[in-house]
Protein backbone atom coordinates (compact mmCIF):
# COMPACT_ATOMS: atom_id res chain seq x y z
CA UNK A 75 0.00 0.00 0.00
CA UNK A 76 1.41 3.33 -1.03
CA UNK A 77 1.47 6.37 1.21
CA UNK A 78 0.73 9.88 -0.15
CA UNK A 79 3.63 11.33 -2.13
CA UNK A 80 4.06 14.55 -0.14
CA UNK A 81 7.07 15.76 -2.06
CA UNK A 82 5.12 15.56 -5.29
CA UNK A 83 2.23 17.44 -3.70
CA UNK A 84 4.47 20.20 -2.34
CA UNK A 85 6.12 20.57 -5.72
CA UNK A 86 2.71 20.78 -7.36
CA UNK A 87 1.50 23.68 -5.20
CA UNK A 88 3.52 26.48 -6.87
CA UNK A 89 2.75 25.08 -10.33
CA UNK A 90 -0.99 25.05 -9.63
CA UNK A 91 -0.92 28.43 -7.88
CA UNK A 92 0.44 30.00 -11.06
CA UNK A 93 -3.00 29.27 -12.59
CA UNK A 94 -4.87 30.78 -9.66
CA UNK A 95 -4.86 34.34 -11.11
CA UNK A 96 -6.84 33.14 -14.14
CA UNK A 97 -9.36 31.36 -11.92
CA UNK A 98 -9.79 34.42 -9.73
CA UNK A 99 -9.91 36.79 -12.69
CA UNK A 100 -12.75 34.81 -14.29
CA UNK A 101 -14.64 34.75 -10.99
CA UNK A 102 -14.07 38.47 -10.38
CA UNK A 103 -15.15 39.44 -13.89
CA UNK A 104 -18.19 37.16 -13.63
CA UNK A 105 -19.07 38.62 -10.23
CA UNK A 106 -18.83 42.26 -11.30
CA UNK A 107 -20.87 41.70 -14.46
CA UNK A 108 -23.40 39.51 -12.63
CA UNK A 109 -23.84 42.16 -9.93
CA UNK A 110 -24.55 44.88 -12.48
CA UNK A 111 -27.00 42.69 -14.37
CA UNK A 112 -28.64 41.42 -11.17
CA UNK A 113 -29.19 44.98 -9.88
CA UNK A 114 -30.88 45.88 -13.14
CA UNK A 115 -33.09 42.79 -13.03
CA UNK A 116 -33.93 43.38 -9.37
CA UNK A 117 -35.00 46.97 -10.02
CA UNK A 118 -37.21 45.80 -12.92
CA UNK A 119 -38.81 43.26 -10.57
CA UNK A 120 -39.25 45.73 -7.69
CA UNK A 121 -40.83 48.36 -9.92
CA UNK A 122 -42.78 45.69 -11.81
CA UNK A 123 -42.13 47.37 -15.17
CA UNK A 124 -44.70 45.84 -17.53
CA UNK A 125 -43.26 43.70 -20.32
CA UNK A 126 -39.73 43.82 -18.93
CA UNK A 127 -40.96 42.16 -15.76
CA UNK A 128 -42.18 39.12 -17.70
CA UNK A 129 -38.96 38.88 -19.71
CA UNK A 130 -36.97 39.10 -16.47
CA UNK A 131 -38.98 36.30 -14.89
CA UNK A 132 -38.37 34.11 -17.95
CA UNK A 133 -34.64 34.88 -17.88
CA UNK A 134 -34.39 34.08 -14.17
CA UNK A 135 -36.41 30.90 -14.55
CA UNK A 136 -34.24 29.63 -17.43
CA UNK A 137 -30.86 30.37 -15.89
CA UNK A 138 -31.83 28.95 -12.52
CA UNK A 139 -33.61 26.00 -14.08
CA UNK A 140 -30.78 24.60 -16.20
CA UNK A 141 -27.33 23.29 -15.18
CA UNK A 142 -24.42 25.71 -15.50
CA UNK A 143 -22.52 23.10 -17.51
CA UNK A 144 -25.32 22.96 -20.07
CA UNK A 145 -25.30 26.77 -20.29
CA UNK A 146 -21.51 26.81 -20.81
CA UNK A 147 -21.71 24.24 -23.61
CA UNK A 148 -24.55 26.21 -25.13
CA UNK A 149 -22.44 29.38 -25.26
CA UNK A 150 -19.18 27.73 -26.29
CA UNK A 151 -20.32 25.12 -28.80
CA UNK A 152 -23.86 26.17 -29.63
CA UNK A 153 -23.93 29.93 -30.06
CA UNK A 154 -21.18 30.16 -32.71
CA UNK A 155 -23.33 27.94 -34.94
CA UNK A 156 -26.24 30.36 -34.89
CA UNK A 157 -24.47 33.70 -34.45
CA UNK A 158 -21.80 34.06 -37.09
CA UNK A 159 -19.89 36.88 -35.34
CA UNK A 160 -19.25 34.57 -32.37
CA UNK A 161 -17.08 32.10 -34.27
CA UNK A 162 -14.11 33.37 -32.32
CA UNK A 163 -15.59 32.87 -28.85
CA UNK A 164 -12.90 31.46 -26.59
CA UNK A 165 -13.35 29.33 -23.51
CA UNK A 166 -12.58 32.12 -21.08
CA UNK A 167 -15.15 34.48 -22.60
CA UNK A 168 -17.76 31.74 -22.72
CA UNK A 169 -17.08 30.88 -19.07
CA UNK A 170 -17.40 34.50 -17.92
CA UNK A 171 -20.60 34.83 -19.94
CA UNK A 172 -22.07 31.67 -18.45
CA UNK A 173 -21.09 32.58 -14.89
CA UNK A 174 -22.52 36.08 -15.36
CA UNK A 175 -25.91 35.03 -16.63
CA UNK A 176 -26.27 32.03 -14.33
CA UNK A 177 -25.35 33.83 -11.13
CA UNK A 178 -27.15 37.06 -12.09
CA UNK A 179 -30.37 35.05 -12.15
CA UNK A 180 -29.81 33.92 -8.56
CA UNK A 181 -28.47 37.23 -7.29
CA UNK A 182 -31.34 39.22 -8.78
CA UNK A 183 -33.79 37.47 -6.49
CA UNK A 184 -31.64 38.04 -3.39
CA UNK A 185 -31.24 41.71 -4.21
CA UNK A 186 -34.95 42.10 -4.89
CA UNK A 187 -35.83 40.46 -1.57
CA UNK A 188 -33.36 42.72 0.25
CA UNK A 189 -34.84 45.88 -1.29
CA UNK A 190 -38.41 44.82 -0.59
CA UNK A 191 -37.40 43.89 2.96
CA UNK A 192 -36.51 47.45 3.98
CA UNK A 193 -39.17 48.63 6.39
CA UNK A 194 -41.83 50.52 4.42
CA UNK A 195 -42.30 53.12 7.14
CA UNK A 196 -38.76 54.39 6.54
CA UNK A 197 -39.69 54.97 2.93
CA UNK A 198 -42.65 57.06 4.04
CA UNK A 199 -40.50 58.95 6.52
CA UNK A 200 -38.00 59.79 3.78
CA UNK A 201 -40.76 60.93 1.43
CA UNK A 202 -42.42 62.91 4.21
CA UNK A 203 -39.35 65.11 4.67
CA UNK A 204 -39.31 65.83 0.94
CA UNK A 205 -36.76 63.37 -0.43
CA UNK A 206 -37.12 62.33 -4.06
CA UNK A 207 -37.40 58.66 -5.00
CA UNK A 208 -33.76 58.67 -6.10
CA UNK A 209 -32.54 60.17 -2.83
CA UNK A 210 -34.66 57.70 -0.90
CA UNK A 211 -33.12 54.77 -2.78
CA UNK A 212 -29.53 56.00 -2.55
CA UNK A 213 -29.50 57.15 1.05
CA UNK A 214 -31.98 54.94 2.87
CA UNK A 215 -33.09 51.83 0.99
CA UNK A 216 -29.98 50.62 -0.84
CA UNK A 217 -27.58 50.94 2.13
CA UNK A 218 -29.92 48.81 4.21
CA UNK A 219 -30.62 46.36 1.40
CA UNK A 220 -26.87 45.98 0.91
CA UNK A 221 -26.44 44.89 4.47
CA UNK A 222 -29.07 42.20 4.00
CA UNK A 223 -27.84 41.08 0.59
CA UNK A 224 -24.08 41.05 1.15
CA UNK A 225 -23.82 37.73 3.03
CA UNK A 226 -25.84 35.96 0.33
CA UNK A 227 -23.92 37.65 -2.46
CA UNK A 228 -20.64 36.62 -0.86
CA UNK A 229 -21.90 33.05 -0.83
CA UNK A 230 -22.62 33.29 -4.54
CA UNK A 231 -19.11 34.64 -5.12
CA UNK A 232 -17.68 31.64 -3.28
CA UNK A 233 -19.87 29.36 -5.40
CA UNK A 234 -18.69 31.17 -8.48
CA UNK A 235 -15.01 30.59 -7.68
CA UNK A 236 -15.69 26.89 -7.42
CA UNK A 237 -17.81 26.97 -10.59
CA UNK A 238 -14.88 28.37 -12.61
CA UNK A 239 -13.47 24.84 -12.49
CA UNK A 240 -16.04 23.93 -15.16
CA UNK A 241 -14.05 26.10 -17.59
CA UNK A 242 -11.66 23.18 -18.05
CA UNK A 243 -14.42 21.39 -19.98
CA UNK A 244 -14.17 24.25 -22.51
CA UNK A 245 -10.43 23.68 -22.84
CA UNK A 246 -9.35 26.49 -20.53
CA UNK A 247 -6.25 25.71 -18.52
CA UNK A 248 -7.16 27.26 -15.20
CA UNK A 249 -6.63 25.76 -11.76
CA UNK A 250 -8.63 22.61 -12.47
CA UNK A 251 -7.42 22.22 -16.07
CA UNK A 252 -3.81 22.54 -14.92
CA UNK A 253 -4.34 19.89 -12.24
CA UNK A 254 -5.88 17.56 -14.80
CA UNK A 255 -2.81 17.94 -17.04
CA UNK A 256 -0.33 17.44 -14.20
CA UNK A 257 -2.16 14.36 -12.99
CA UNK A 258 -2.28 12.87 -16.46
CA UNK A 259 1.50 13.25 -16.68
CA UNK A 260 2.36 11.82 -13.27
CA UNK A 261 -0.49 9.34 -12.84
CA UNK A 262 -0.66 10.53 -9.22
CA UNK A 263 -4.35 11.38 -9.52
CA UNK A 264 -5.15 11.22 -5.84
CA UNK A 265 -2.27 13.50 -4.83
CA UNK A 266 -3.00 15.97 -7.61
CA UNK A 267 -6.70 16.30 -6.90
CA UNK A 268 -6.32 16.40 -3.15
CA UNK A 269 -3.82 19.23 -3.64
CA UNK A 270 -6.16 21.25 -5.81
CA UNK A 271 -9.03 20.55 -3.43
CA UNK A 272 -7.00 21.99 -0.56
CA UNK A 273 -6.17 25.07 -2.64
CA UNK A 274 -9.87 25.71 -3.41
CA UNK A 275 -10.72 25.06 0.22
CA UNK A 276 -8.09 27.55 1.41
CA UNK A 277 -9.39 30.28 -0.89
CA UNK A 278 -12.96 29.68 0.21
CA UNK A 279 -12.01 29.77 3.89
CA UNK A 280 -10.11 33.01 3.36
CA UNK A 281 -13.17 34.53 1.70
CA UNK A 282 -15.46 33.22 4.42
CA UNK A 283 -13.26 35.01 6.95
CA UNK A 284 -13.51 38.25 4.93
CA UNK A 285 -17.26 37.72 4.77
CA UNK A 286 -17.55 37.52 8.55
CA UNK A 287 -15.47 40.69 8.99
CA UNK A 288 -17.58 42.53 6.44
CA UNK A 289 -20.84 41.42 8.02
CA UNK A 290 -19.62 42.55 11.38
CA UNK A 291 -18.89 46.01 10.00
CA UNK A 292 -22.18 46.22 8.12
CA UNK A 293 -24.10 45.29 11.25
CA UNK A 294 -22.60 48.13 13.23
CA UNK A 295 -25.83 50.13 13.16
CA UNK A 296 -27.90 47.24 14.41
CA UNK A 297 -26.03 46.12 17.49
CA UNK A 298 -27.71 47.02 20.73
CA UNK B 299 -51.56 79.64 7.81
CA UNK B 300 -52.80 76.23 6.78
CA UNK B 301 -56.10 75.67 5.12
CA UNK B 302 -57.77 72.48 3.96
CA UNK B 303 -60.94 72.85 1.92
CA UNK B 304 -63.36 70.08 1.02
CA UNK B 305 -60.71 67.36 1.22
CA UNK B 306 -61.93 64.01 -0.09
CA UNK B 307 -60.11 60.68 -0.05
CA UNK B 308 -61.46 57.35 -1.22
CA UNK B 309 -59.97 53.88 -1.02
CA UNK B 310 -61.78 51.99 -3.77
CA UNK B 311 -65.47 52.42 -3.05
CA UNK B 312 -65.13 53.60 0.53
CA UNK B 313 -64.95 57.30 1.17
CA UNK B 314 -62.55 57.73 4.06
CA UNK B 315 -62.45 61.54 4.09
CA UNK B 316 -65.76 63.04 3.14
CA UNK B 317 -65.16 66.75 2.64
CA UNK B 318 -62.87 67.99 5.42
CA UNK B 319 -62.58 71.74 6.02
CA UNK B 320 -59.96 72.87 8.48
CA UNK B 321 -58.02 76.05 9.13
CA UNK B 322 -54.97 76.24 11.34
CA UNK B 323 -53.46 79.54 12.45
CA UNK B 324 -49.74 79.95 12.85
CA UNK B 325 -48.77 78.79 16.33
CA UNK B 326 -52.02 76.96 16.92
CA UNK B 327 -52.08 73.53 18.56
CA UNK B 328 -54.88 71.33 17.30
CA UNK B 329 -55.70 67.88 18.60
CA UNK B 330 -57.77 65.50 16.50
CA UNK B 331 -59.73 62.81 18.31
CA UNK B 332 -62.22 60.24 17.13
CA UNK B 333 -63.00 56.54 16.92
CA UNK B 334 -60.73 54.08 15.16
CA UNK B 335 -61.01 53.90 11.38
CA UNK B 336 -62.47 57.37 11.12
CA UNK B 337 -59.82 58.79 8.81
CA UNK B 338 -57.61 60.68 11.27
CA UNK B 339 -54.38 59.16 9.98
CA UNK B 340 -55.57 59.51 6.41
CA UNK B 341 -56.20 63.23 6.95
CA UNK B 342 -52.62 63.75 8.19
CA UNK B 343 -51.20 61.59 5.40
CA UNK B 344 -53.13 63.56 2.77
CA UNK B 345 -51.66 66.83 4.07
CA UNK B 346 -48.20 65.79 2.95
CA UNK B 347 -49.26 63.55 0.09
CA UNK B 348 -48.31 60.22 1.61
CA UNK B 349 -51.80 59.56 0.30
CA UNK B 350 -53.02 61.29 -2.82
CA UNK B 351 -56.37 63.00 -2.05
CA UNK B 352 -59.19 62.68 -4.58
CA UNK B 353 -60.45 66.23 -4.24
CA UNK B 354 -59.89 69.39 -2.28
CA UNK B 355 -57.76 72.45 -1.96
CA UNK B 356 -54.66 72.72 0.21
CA UNK B 357 -53.01 75.93 1.38
CA UNK B 358 -49.70 75.70 3.20
CA UNK B 359 -48.16 79.13 3.67
CA UNK B 360 -47.44 80.43 0.19
CA UNK B 361 -48.33 77.13 -1.47
CA UNK B 362 -51.91 76.87 -2.67
CA UNK B 363 -52.93 73.87 -4.78
CA UNK B 364 -55.91 71.98 -6.04
CA UNK B 365 -54.83 68.53 -4.85
CA UNK B 366 -56.06 66.79 -8.00
CA UNK B 367 -53.75 68.98 -10.08
CA UNK B 368 -50.74 68.85 -7.77
CA UNK B 369 -47.53 68.38 -9.73
CA UNK B 370 -44.43 66.58 -8.48
CA UNK B 371 -42.98 69.97 -7.56
CA UNK B 372 -46.15 70.88 -5.62
CA UNK B 373 -45.97 67.61 -3.72
CA UNK B 374 -42.33 68.16 -2.77
CA UNK B 375 -43.20 71.72 -1.76
CA UNK B 376 -46.07 70.48 0.42
CA UNK B 377 -43.79 67.94 2.05
CA UNK B 378 -41.20 70.61 2.80
CA UNK B 379 -43.86 72.70 4.50
CA UNK B 380 -45.06 69.85 6.69
CA UNK B 381 -43.22 67.42 8.93
CA UNK B 382 -44.53 64.06 10.08
CA UNK B 383 -44.08 62.22 13.35
CA UNK B 384 -45.00 58.56 12.96
CA UNK B 385 -46.63 56.24 15.45
CA UNK B 386 -43.82 53.70 15.00
CA UNK B 387 -41.04 56.38 14.90
CA UNK B 388 -39.85 55.27 11.42
CA UNK B 389 -36.27 56.36 12.07
CA UNK B 390 -33.70 55.58 9.40
CA UNK B 391 -32.15 52.41 10.78
CA UNK B 392 -28.85 52.94 8.98
CA UNK B 393 -28.30 56.39 10.46
CA UNK B 394 -27.39 57.64 13.92
CA UNK B 395 -29.66 59.90 15.95
CA UNK B 396 -27.65 62.90 14.76
CA UNK B 397 -27.78 61.77 11.13
CA UNK B 398 -31.51 61.11 11.32
CA UNK B 399 -32.06 64.72 12.32
CA UNK B 400 -29.52 66.15 9.86
CA UNK B 401 -30.57 64.01 6.88
CA UNK B 402 -33.33 66.26 5.58
CA UNK B 403 -31.22 69.39 5.98
CA UNK B 404 -28.42 67.82 3.94
CA UNK B 405 -30.44 66.07 1.25
CA UNK B 406 -33.55 68.21 0.92
CA UNK B 407 -32.37 71.67 1.98
CA UNK B 408 -28.86 71.08 0.61
CA UNK B 409 -27.09 72.45 3.66
CA UNK B 410 -23.36 71.72 4.00
CA UNK B 411 -22.86 68.71 6.23
CA UNK B 412 -21.07 70.63 8.98
CA UNK B 413 -23.85 73.20 9.27
CA UNK B 414 -26.53 70.49 9.26
CA UNK B 415 -24.73 68.55 11.98
CA UNK B 416 -24.34 71.67 14.07
CA UNK B 417 -28.10 72.28 13.83
CA UNK B 418 -28.80 68.62 14.59
CA UNK B 419 -26.66 68.92 17.73
CA UNK B 420 -28.68 71.94 18.87
CA UNK B 421 -31.85 69.94 18.39
CA UNK B 422 -30.46 66.92 20.23
CA UNK B 423 -29.69 69.30 23.08
CA UNK B 424 -33.28 70.54 23.07
CA UNK B 425 -34.76 67.05 23.05
CA UNK B 426 -32.41 65.98 25.83
CA UNK B 427 -30.45 63.44 23.82
CA UNK B 428 -27.13 65.21 23.31
CA UNK B 429 -25.33 62.16 24.67
CA UNK B 430 -27.03 59.87 22.14
CA UNK B 431 -25.85 61.71 19.02
CA UNK B 432 -23.92 58.73 17.70
CA UNK B 433 -26.36 56.03 18.81
CA UNK B 434 -28.23 54.05 16.16
CA UNK B 435 -32.02 53.67 16.54
CA UNK B 436 -31.71 49.97 17.43
CA UNK B 437 -29.87 50.91 20.62
CA UNK B 438 -32.39 53.56 21.76
CA UNK B 439 -35.50 53.05 23.88
CA UNK B 440 -38.90 53.64 22.30
CA UNK B 441 -39.20 56.99 24.03
CA UNK B 442 -35.76 58.07 22.86
CA UNK B 443 -36.53 56.95 19.31
CA UNK B 444 -39.73 58.95 19.24
CA UNK B 445 -37.93 62.01 20.59
CA UNK B 446 -35.46 61.67 17.72
CA UNK B 447 -38.47 61.32 15.41
CA UNK B 448 -39.77 64.61 16.77
CA UNK B 449 -36.27 66.11 16.46
CA UNK B 450 -36.22 65.12 12.80
CA UNK B 451 -39.55 66.91 12.34
CA UNK B 452 -38.25 69.98 14.23
CA UNK B 453 -35.25 70.20 11.91
CA UNK B 454 -37.51 70.56 8.89
CA UNK B 455 -38.74 73.96 10.15
CA UNK B 456 -42.08 73.15 8.62
CA UNK B 457 -45.23 75.28 8.74
CA UNK B 458 -46.81 72.51 10.78
CA UNK B 459 -45.74 69.29 12.46
CA UNK B 460 -48.21 66.45 11.98
CA UNK B 461 -48.24 63.91 14.81
CA UNK B 462 -50.00 60.59 14.19
CA UNK B 463 -50.52 58.92 17.57
CA UNK B 464 -46.94 59.62 18.64
CA UNK B 465 -47.27 57.77 21.95
CA UNK B 466 -49.47 54.83 20.93
CA UNK B 467 -46.63 52.36 20.28
CA UNK B 468 -44.70 53.32 23.40
CA UNK B 469 -44.40 51.28 26.55
CA UNK B 470 -46.22 53.25 29.27
CA UNK B 471 -42.93 54.16 30.95
CA UNK B 472 -41.83 56.25 27.93
CA UNK B 473 -45.10 58.10 27.22
CA UNK B 474 -44.48 60.96 29.65
CA UNK B 475 -41.11 62.02 28.24
CA UNK B 476 -42.55 62.22 24.73
CA UNK B 477 -45.62 64.17 25.86
CA UNK B 478 -43.35 66.48 27.85
CA UNK B 479 -41.33 67.26 24.73
CA UNK B 480 -44.52 67.93 22.78
CA UNK B 481 -45.71 70.26 25.52
CA UNK B 482 -42.45 72.18 25.31
CA UNK B 483 -42.90 72.58 21.56
CA UNK B 484 -46.46 73.73 22.14
CA UNK B 485 -45.23 76.29 24.65
CA UNK B 486 -42.86 77.60 21.97
CA UNK B 487 -45.92 77.98 19.72
CA UNK B 488 -44.82 75.43 17.18
CA UNK B 489 -47.87 74.86 14.97
CA UNK B 490 -49.01 71.29 15.56
CA UNK B 491 -51.76 68.99 14.35
CA UNK B 492 -51.87 66.02 16.71
CA UNK B 493 -53.90 62.84 16.43
CA UNK B 494 -53.89 61.21 19.84
CA UNK B 495 -55.90 59.21 22.32
CA UNK B 496 -54.20 61.05 25.20
CA UNK B 497 -57.18 63.07 26.40
CA UNK B 498 -55.13 64.66 29.17
CA UNK B 499 -52.77 66.10 26.59
CA UNK B 500 -55.69 67.35 24.50
CA UNK B 501 -57.25 69.07 27.50
CA UNK B 502 -54.05 70.67 28.77
CA UNK B 503 -52.29 71.62 25.57
CA UNK B 504 -54.71 72.02 22.68
CA UNK B 505 -56.02 75.39 21.59
CA UNK B 506 -58.72 73.56 19.72
CA UNK B 507 -59.94 69.97 19.72
CA UNK B 508 -61.41 68.47 16.57
CA UNK B 509 -63.72 65.48 16.84
CA UNK B 510 -63.90 63.35 13.67
CA UNK B 511 -66.20 60.50 12.86
CA UNK B 512 -66.96 58.71 9.59
CA UNK B 513 -64.59 60.85 7.56
CA UNK B 514 -66.09 64.14 8.68
CA UNK B 515 -65.42 66.76 11.30
CA UNK B 516 -68.39 66.45 13.61
CA UNK B 517 -67.54 69.15 16.10
CA UNK B 518 -64.63 71.34 17.11
CA UNK B 519 -63.87 73.87 19.78
CA UNK B 520 -61.65 74.77 22.70
CA UNK B 521 -61.00 71.78 24.97
CA UNK B 522 -63.04 73.28 27.82
CA UNK B 523 -66.11 73.43 25.61
CA UNK B 524 -65.60 70.16 23.77
CA UNK B 525 -64.85 68.10 26.85
CA UNK B 526 -67.27 69.77 29.26
CA UNK B 527 -70.15 70.69 27.00
CA UNK B 528 -70.02 68.67 23.79
CA UNK B 529 -72.86 69.62 21.48
CA UNK B 530 -73.14 66.61 19.23
CA UNK B 531 -74.46 63.32 20.63
CA UNK B 532 -71.71 61.43 18.76
CA UNK B 533 -69.06 63.50 20.53
CA UNK B 534 -70.72 62.85 23.88
CA UNK B 535 -70.93 59.16 23.14
CA UNK B 536 -67.25 58.96 22.13
CA UNK B 537 -66.06 60.97 25.13
CA UNK B 538 -68.09 58.87 27.53
CA UNK B 539 -66.35 55.75 26.25
CA UNK B 540 -62.78 57.07 26.24
CA UNK B 541 -63.05 58.98 29.49
CA UNK B 542 -64.37 55.85 31.18
CA UNK B 543 -61.11 54.23 30.08
CA UNK B 544 -59.01 57.25 31.14
CA UNK B 545 -60.66 58.46 34.36
CA UNK B 546 -57.72 60.72 35.20
CA UNK B 547 -59.00 63.43 32.87
CA UNK B 548 -62.73 63.09 33.41
CA UNK B 549 -63.08 66.13 35.63
Ligand SMILES: Nc1ncnc2c1ncn2[C@@H]1O[C@H](COP(=O)(O)OP(=O)(O)OP(=O)(O)O)[C@@H](O)[C@H]1O
Pocket residue numbers: 309314332333334335336337338339340341
Ligand atom coordinates in the same frame (compact mmCIF):
# COMPACT_ATOMS: atom_id res chain seq x y z
N1 LIG C 1 -54.09 52.14 2.13
C1 LIG C 1 -55.38 51.87 2.43
N2 LIG C 1 -56.12 51.10 1.60
C2 LIG C 1 -57.40 50.84 1.86
N3 LIG C 1 -58.06 51.27 2.95
C3 LIG C 1 -57.38 52.04 3.81
C4 LIG C 1 -56.00 52.37 3.60
N4 LIG C 1 -55.58 53.14 4.64
C5 LIG C 1 -56.64 53.28 5.45
N5 LIG C 1 -57.73 52.62 4.97
C6 LIG C 1 -59.05 52.59 5.57
O1 LIG C 1 -59.47 53.91 5.76
C7 LIG C 1 -60.16 54.05 6.96
C8 LIG C 1 -59.56 55.16 7.78
O2 LIG C 1 -58.27 54.76 8.19
P1 LIG C 1 -57.36 55.67 9.12
O3 LIG C 1 -56.10 54.92 9.34
O4 LIG C 1 -57.25 57.02 8.53
O5 LIG C 1 -58.21 55.74 10.45
P2 LIG C 1 -57.81 56.34 11.86
O6 LIG C 1 -58.85 57.30 12.22
O7 LIG C 1 -56.41 56.83 11.82
O8 LIG C 1 -57.92 55.08 12.81
P3 LIG C 1 -57.01 54.64 14.06
O9 LIG C 1 -57.50 55.40 15.23
O10 LIG C 1 -57.32 53.18 14.19
O11 LIG C 1 -55.60 54.91 13.70
C9 LIG C 1 -60.14 52.69 7.65
O12 LIG C 1 -61.37 52.06 7.41
C10 LIG C 1 -59.04 51.98 6.96
O13 LIG C 1 -59.29 50.60 6.90
Ligand SMILES: [Mg+2]
Pocket residue numbers: 338339340462463
Ligand atom coordinates in the same frame (compact mmCIF):
# COMPACT_ATOMS: atom_id res chain seq x y z
MG1 LIG D 1 -54.61 56.19 12.69
